[in-house]
Amino acid sequence: MDRTTSASMEMRSEGLGTTPSEHPAFAGRIELPYKLTTGRAASVFLAELASRRIVGSRCPSCARVLVPAQDFCAECGTAAEELVVVASAGSLSGFTETAAGVLGLIRLDGASTDLVHRILDAGLADLQVGQRVAARWAEEAQGSVLDIVGFAADDAPAASEEVRPLSDPSDPVIEQPYRLRLDYQHAYGPYYGRLFDEIATSRRIQGVRCPRCECVLVPPREYCDTCFVRTAEWVDVADTGVIKAFSIIHLEFVGQVREPPYIYAEIVLDGAATRLIHTVGGIEVEEAMERLHPGTAVRAVWKDGEPVGTLEDIVYFEPVFDD
Amino acid sequence: MFGRAINRVAVVASAQTKLRDAWSNRQHVDLISEAVVGALKGSGLRIEDVDFVIDCGSDILDGRSISNCGFLGAMGAHHKEESRVEEDGLWGALYGATKIGSGSAEVGLVLAYSKPSESDVSAFYATQCEPFYQRPVGFDHAAACGFQAQSYLASHSLSEEVFADVVAHDWALAAANSAVELETAPTAGDVRASSRVAAPLHELELSRPVDGAVAVVLASKRVAQRVCTDPVWITGIGTAMDQHSFAMRERDSLPACAAAAEAAYRRAGMDGPEGASLAELSASSAATQLMVLEALGLADPGGAARLYSEGSDVALNPSGGSLPADPIMATGLVRLSEAALQLSGRVGHGPEGASSAIVHGAGGVGMQNHCVFTLEV
Numbered sequence A: 001m002d003r004t005t006s007a008s009m010e011m012r013s014e015g016l017g018t019t020p021s022e023h024p025a026f027a028g029r030i031e032l033p034y035k036l037t038t039g040r041a042a043s044v045f046l047a048e049l050a051s052r053r054i055v056g057s058r059c060p061s062c063a064r065v066l067v068p069a070q071d072f073c074a075e076c077g078t079a080a081e082e083l084v085v086v087a088s089a090g091s092l093s094g095f096t097e098t099a100a101g102v103l104g105l106i107r108l109d110g111a112s113t114d115l116v117h118r119i120l121d122a123g124l125a126d127l128q129v130g131q132r133v134a135a136r137w138a139e140e141a142q143g144s145v146l147d148i149v150g151f152a153a154d155d156a157p158a159a160s161e162e163v164r165p166l167s168d169p170s171d172p173v174i175e176q177p178y179r180l181r182l183d184y185q186h187a188y189g190p191y192y193g194r195l196f197d198e199i200a201t202s203r204r205i206q207g208v209r210c211p212r213c214e215c216v217l218v219p220p221r222e223y224c225d226t227c228f229v230r231t232a233e234w235v236d237v238a239d240t241g242v243i244k245a246f247s248i249i250h251l252e253f254v255g256q257v258r259e260p261p262y263i264y265a266e267i268v269l270d271g272a273a274t275r276l277i278h279t280v281g282g283i284e285v286e287e288a289m290e291r292l293h294p295g296t297a298v299r300a301v302w303k304d305g306e307p308v309g310t311l312e313d314i315v316y317f318e319p320v321f322d323d
Numbered sequence B: 001m002f003g004r005a006i007n008r009v010a011v012v013a014s015a016q017t018k019l020r021d022a023w024s025n026r027q028h029v030d031l032i033s034e035a036v037v038g039a040l041k042g043s044g045l046r047i048e049d050v051d052f053v054i055d056c057g058s059d060i061l062d063g064r065s066i067s068n069c070g071f072l073g074a075m076g077a078h079h080k081e082e083s084r085v086e087e088d089g090l091w092g093a094l095y096g097a098t099k100i101g102s103g104s105a106e107v108g109l110v111l112a113y114s115k116p117s118e119s120d121v122s123a124f125y126a127t128q129c130e131p132f133y134q135r136p137v138g139f140d141h142a143a144a145c146g147f148q149a150q151s152y153l154a155s156h157s158l159s160e161e162v163f164a165d166v167v168a169h170d171w172a173l174a175a176a177n178s179a180v181e182l183e184t185a186p187t188a189g190d191v192r193a194s195s196r197v198a199a200p201l202h203e204l205e206l207s208r209p210v211d212g213a214v215a216v217v218l219a220s221k222r223v224a225q226r227v228c229t230d231p232v233w234i235t236g237i238g239t240a241m242d243q244h245s246f247a248m249r250e251r252d253s254l255p256a257c258a259a260a261a262e263a264a265y266r267r268a269g270m271d272g273p274e275g276a277s278l279a280e281l282s283a284s285s286a287a288t289q290l291m292v293l294e295a296l297g298l299a300d301p302g303g304a305a306r307l308y309s310e311g312s313d314v315a316l317n318p319s320g321g322s323l324p325a326d327p328i329m330a331t332g333l334v335r336l337s338e339a340a341l342q343l344s345g346r347v348g349h350g351p352e353g354a355s356s357a358i359v360h361g362a363g364g365v366g367m368q369n370h371c372v373f374t375l376e377v
């Protein structure tokens, strides 16, 4: 059977120029846990909030009091090692309102710089540059800048501009947990779109042929990576192939989708010039270490039921041994 | 002087995809290859002539780390010297021009791309914020834009009405630019009627994130004069970065932008922006656009709004600029491409008889970083 289809680059579900919402997208997420090192100045600033003290650092070059405390003065490039306590009230020097609520820039009494924080119990119409505000403290300290819940309007007159040296500091908060989470809706584009459509509708894997080097590229793409010429022809490739390289994964890591141990392999499908990364299964790890080699033949094991149109429709590739 | 003391560098070709809300039917690679092929087409240069490729984008926006590795084929960068600049594309052009100016290469391809539609722009900017003092309280790029606008109006006793005129001016120009996909351009009234998202700024007073890619071919004087009848010469480049802590920066002006402009003018042998035919600017909001104009020396502090109400000798954002179309990370390189196309007369929307241009790019939360190019034909 001639499995080569000459194609006119017709896009199945991905017709160019139509409105965005018609196109299915691939939902992706990046999620990473961090243990962030706070550094000297922030570690003390965060710890002192439990004692309801706001800590700044004094630059020895320009003598400004930087609040919240900074390890270096960004203007002088000098280490600002002297830690001081400033007032927990001050005046408002700027404000805005976003989806996060009303935010203010606050010049605490004794500070030379502004601090950004939440403004409580006030709409924008109530705010004026220069008005007095004071910190509202959380009931229970967590070692976070949110131990100050925010700043609210305050009638008390300005305290002395004098700053006090930091005495009897608490144990510093040297680390803060942080979890990054980013969500994506990735476009398939015309080439991946057709590849996955073909998998979903007919369990057929397609690549494109480069007219110059004649390589068949899987996944398909508009330009040949090595020749930088436009690929011109859609080609069916087999769901059988050979292992080019493989590794048995025992490591556990964040974002892992399979439980180790499992076999990761680069597979060249019959009819393709490129290596597809997938897994090898249907064989015990011990046996795989003995019997798998570059050149071992494999075939796709398709998932039961309706394919959905991803490479996960192939559960794994199983080795095909001559004996 | 950049253009004369060392080898002269020219912009010899450029191209971009259409900039639109979402290219949800195309991948990054599809946009990149279109821009690269478009830039080389008719340039007299082939991919084989390109000595190096510099690409600019954001791993965070792309949703994959070291994303350039997956895009090399679409850039035509196979087995070439390739570098990624995780900054706006205008810094890629700075890097490329420096390589050619130093004599270490003759032809460079600089490209930048963006698909913010696949991601969340506020989350992207939040990742750039300091994690202990800024992120927990909800500070992000939109808040920075709001603080800047509030501070600018307060410092100069201006009414917030000035912002909508800037937006309407630029969107009308973008609507006339075939490289930007727009259904209709909002009037100043529409702008004021849009929802407030970073008070005092309305939604339309912030730049509109768009998807797209742009590619620019830079060449040495020797190559430029061979392939081009109208090379656009880079005469000056300057760049400067403000401090990271937004709360500690000036908020009613952009001193880092002024420093970048001063360096570019000095290298070009210019006393200031006088005599420039056009300026292509990158701003995240109508307020910071006014501040960019002032930092570039095109208006006095607090006076930039008059360039819109009374007119300007220098054509401002003939392409429409960044407010109607901000392909984050590619915005500044789009400005360079646009300015070069206008100077060489290859697009219809540049001012007649234009002979020199000022190009501005920016990056970071609240526009922390600035880069300025001066060009002439």
Ligand SMILES: [Zn+2]
Pocket (backbone or CB within 6 Å): A059, A060, A061, A062, A063, A064, A073, A074, A075, A076, A077, A078
């Ligand atoms: Zn200092």
Ligand SMILES: [Zn+2]
Pocket (backbone or CB within 6 Å): A210, A211, A212, A213, A214, A215, A224, A225, A226, A227, A228
């Ligand atoms: Zn090829």
